[in-house]
């Protein structure tokens with residue numbers, strides 16, 4: 001008998017994107033924000049008192065809950081702070097799923113979902129998107145206890161209309177978690193569904209639009225019944241005192257946030273056009289990354305060559321993804337370096 005439960009023994013675990021030690025690289029592989037966090041975050045960090053370390057943090061992160069509630073037009077009891085959006089995914093699966101209560105999601109999508117399903121010993125029902133990444137109608141009939149839709153989706157960058165997700169929420173009996181990790185860069189979101197549907201959880205993160213991937217802070221927006229259920233499965237002190245203070249400063253600085261998001265959205269358009277100009281197929285993106293299909297077969301050699309030049313993009317050697325690269329939108333300079341390197345590679 002192994003030390004761990006069979007499903008844990010058998011699980012491969014999640015492979016995070018490569019994190020190079022060097023800083024003088026073009027890092028476009030994990031969808032970080034290329035700009036620094038708000039100066040107000042830096043100020044809040046300087047104001048942290050030693051006393052905040054000595055004591056346990058507020059278990060519910062009230063300051064953040066209040067700030068987020070104000071921004072989203074909901075009440076603080078509709079917000080739950082998490083140690084990154086990933087923790088919310090694990091909490092939702094822990095709370096909703098087991099051997100008899102499956103998880104469902106459309107594919108391709110965020111590869112953490114099947115990993116978490118395996119670790120929680122629950123079946124993962126994968127429903128393929130069509131070629132245009134429309135919401136598959138079959139998703140409504142899986143009978144899953146938890147359905148996750150990543151919107152905008154990763155790695156495709158595609159976006160489903162809020163009305164379609166409202167219909168899905170109405171049709172399914174289980175919980176619908178809408179993973180809005182990339183919503184900061186899209187035209188609409190599904191927060192309003194929380195008021196109408198008692199089974200909808202919205203996932204948000206400060207890792208992308210707020211430039212705080214290193215802080216580890218995300219949150220749920222949902223009706224009070226769902227939040228209360230999730231609280232039962234969370235670690236008592238799942239977000240630390242410094243993270244609460246800094247995340248609150250970040251989300252209160254909406255002007256800075258919007259300015260950076262607009263810069264990234266403009267750069268995304270330019271990057272998309274430049275990649276298309278090099279002969280790659282690039283669908284319209286609603287995220288802070290683009291999903292580029294190369295012309296002749298596997299994208300692996302291009303991925304390798306770029307890495308050799310310290311330009312990192314994301315590549316999956318899996319069916320349906322092996323001819324594509326997911327490229328985060330960087331600064332103008334980073335994007336130009338990528339395009340120059342790619343131009344040289346594809347012209348050979």
Ligand SMILES: Cc1ncc(COP(=O)(O)O)c(C=O)c1O
Nearest residue numbers: 084085086110154181205207218
């Ligand atoms: C689709 C998706 N959901 C959730 C997350 C979670 O982000 P974090 O744990 O950094 O908040 C990520 C991170 O890359 C993501 O890509």
